[in-house]
Amino acid sequence: MKEASKRAHEPWKAFQARQRNQDIKRDAVLQTAAHMFLEQGYRRTSMSELAKRLQITKPALYYYFHNKEQILVECYRAGITLIETLLDKALVSRGTGLTKVKAYIEAYAKSVVLYDFGRCVAMLDENELSTETRKEVRALKRRIDASIRGYIEEGIADKSIAPCDAKLASFAMSGAINWIGTWYKPSGPLSGVEIAGRFTHLLTEGLHARTSTASRQNTITRTTPRKTSATKAGKASR
Amino acid sequence: MKEASKRAHEPWKAFQARQRNQDIKRDAVLQTAAHMFLEQGYRRTSMSELAKRLQITKPALYYYFHNKEQILVECYRAGITLIETLLDKALVSRGTGLTKVKAYIEAYAKSVVLYDFGRCVAMLDENELSTETRKEVRALKRRIDASIRGYIEEGIADKSIAPCDAKLASFAMSGAINWIGTWYKPSGPLSGVEIAGRFTHLLTEGLHARTSTASRQNTITRTTPRKTSATKAGKASR
Numbered sequence: 001m002k003e004a005s006k007r008a009h010e011p012w013k014a015f016q017a018r019q020r021n022q023d024i025k026r027d028a029v030l031q032t033a034a035h036m037f038l039e040q041g042y043r044r045t046s047m048s049e050l051a052k053r054l055q056i057t058k059p060a061l062y063y064y065f066h067n068k069e070q071i072l073v074e075c076y077r078a079g080i081t082l083i084e085t086l087l088d089k090a091l092v093s094r095g096t097g098l099t100k101v102k103a104y105i106e107a108y109a110k111s112v113v114l115y116d117f118g119r120c121v122a123m124l125d126e127n128e129l130s131t132e133t134r135k136e137v138r139a140l141k142r143r144i145d146a147s148i149r150g151y152i153e154e155g156i157a158d159k160s161i162a163p164c165d166a167k168l169a170s171f172a173m174s175g176a177i178n179w180i181g182t183w184y185k186p187s188g189p190l191s192g193v194e195i196a197g198r199f200t201h202l203l204t205e206g207l208h209a210r211t212s213t214a215s216r217q218n219t220i221t222r223t224t225p226r227k228t229s230a231t232k233a234g235k236a237s238r
Numbered sequence: 239m240k241e242a243s244k245r246a247h248e249p250w251k252a253f254q255a256r257q258r259n260q261d262i263k264r265d266a267v268l269q270t271a272a273h274m275f276l277e278q279g280y281r282r283t284s285m286s287e288l289a290k291r292l293q294i295t296k297p298a299l300y301y302y303f304h305n306k307e308q309i310l311v312e313c314y315r316a317g318i319t320l321i322e323t324l325l326d327k328a329l330v331s332r333g334t335g336l337t338k339v340k341a342y343i344e345a346y347a348k349s350v351v352l353y354d355f356g357r358c359v360a361m362l363d364e365n366e367l368s369t370e371t372r373k374e375v376r377a378l379k380r381r382i383d384a385s386i387r388g389y390i391e392e393g394i395a396d397k398s399i400a401p402c403d404a405k406l407a408s409f410a411m412s413g414a415i416n417w418i419g420t421w422y423k424p425s426g427p428l429s430g431v432e433i434a435g436r437f438t439h440l441l442t443e444g445l446h447a448r449t450s451t452a453s454r455q456n457t458i459t460r461t462t463p464r465k466t467s468a469t470k471a472g473k474a475s476r
Contacts, residue, residue, distance in 0.1 A: 041363075041365045043281070044365070098445065098446060098447075101445060125279075125363070127279045127282070152445065155445065155447075159447055160446075160447055161445045161446065161447050162443070162445065162446065162447040162448075163447075164436075164439075164440060164445065165436055168428075168433065168436050168437065168440065169440055169445060171414075171417065171418070171421055172414040172417075172437060172440050172441060173414075174417065175413050175414040175415070175416065175417020175418065175420075176409075176410040176411075176413040176414040176417070177413070178413065178417060179409065179410075179412065179413020179414070179416060179417060180409070180413065182413075183409055190406075195406065198402075198403055198406050199406065199410060201402075202402060202406065202407055202410050202444075203410065203441075203444065203445070204444050204445045204446050205400070205444040205446050206440075206441065206442050206443040206444025206445075206446070207336065207339060207390065207393065207399045207400065207402065207407060207441070207442045207444075208336060208398075208399065208400065208442050208443050208444070209336075209393075209397055209398055209399050209400040209401075210400070210448070
């Protein structure tokens, strides 16, 4: 009876195994496509080239995706899911609005420097999408923007963040982070994690050197630079 | 004799007037092209459409520019000249490195929000250029990057800027400013000048609210938020 039941399950298991196998292959297509879009541009990447890079036939590629735009949309979706997952993880610990904004900036910067899908969200041109899918991608991006704006507002309310225009501030943070995609090279002297950390510090603390007296008097005559992690970071060779 | 001399100069004058007229027309082509590239994308803008928008024939358009790429390069050149002119003007007054960085951020942000050519430098995809012209555009952009990095280093040396990684900081500043092009609408509630001012404040002062005690103790328990221009700005309706 036990043996019979096992046999009865086998076709289903085989189906599941095939399904897993297909998911793995589909993911491989997406990963490679994301890499090629970032490397040489979406327009310049053809389905033929993608198939060649993956060492599969063109019909095999079309089995997974109808066209190039569908692949682009899926890259965006994967990127946005990744960013939201990283943000959720970063925000497990509670704290002030500023703590949350810091965790947010760090998680977002990591998603751009460490993952191709994250970099796709930051870098690829939405204008390549059809009107309908562009709407979807923009809605997803707005959700991310709304989160950071919410944390900034929370920080203003709990006084950990100086009163400011939360909308503009969120655009400034996102812009600085998205721009990482234009200059970041994985072979560069700083690791992605280091870049994320320094960006977080820069954007939340600003450039202005302050001593407690200088800060109160709003004067530019200073004697002691603020001792922060950036002090050490600035000295590290790059 | 006087009359003869006047007549002798007339063809030259006519030539100069014709030349001026041509320069004006060439500028009009560039202005309109920049606007269309930003509005609908470089790829989506055809020479035929551009001629139509300008109400001239296609041969007339080709009299001024050999091809679309030449127009794109000229838009970049005009934008970079504009940015450098604004930066030079902003830096007439001397001061600390921080003062210069502030002047720089404000001038750069203005060039992006107030001028289509400035926005072209921030927004258009260099990958559309041929290898040779791309090199030229990148060299021009590097010159701008080098300036801001220089001022940040100056600020670190004169202690007006907290020790930091000047290269990363310049990328963060440029990124935040270039990104303005993706969300800025001239019809929005804030003027370009207001946006430039708030960005300058945000990027140099950071988000962190500080009281002198909190700053020294590196604690998040604060009582009085810093009174800055952003306090007023934050209250303004948007």
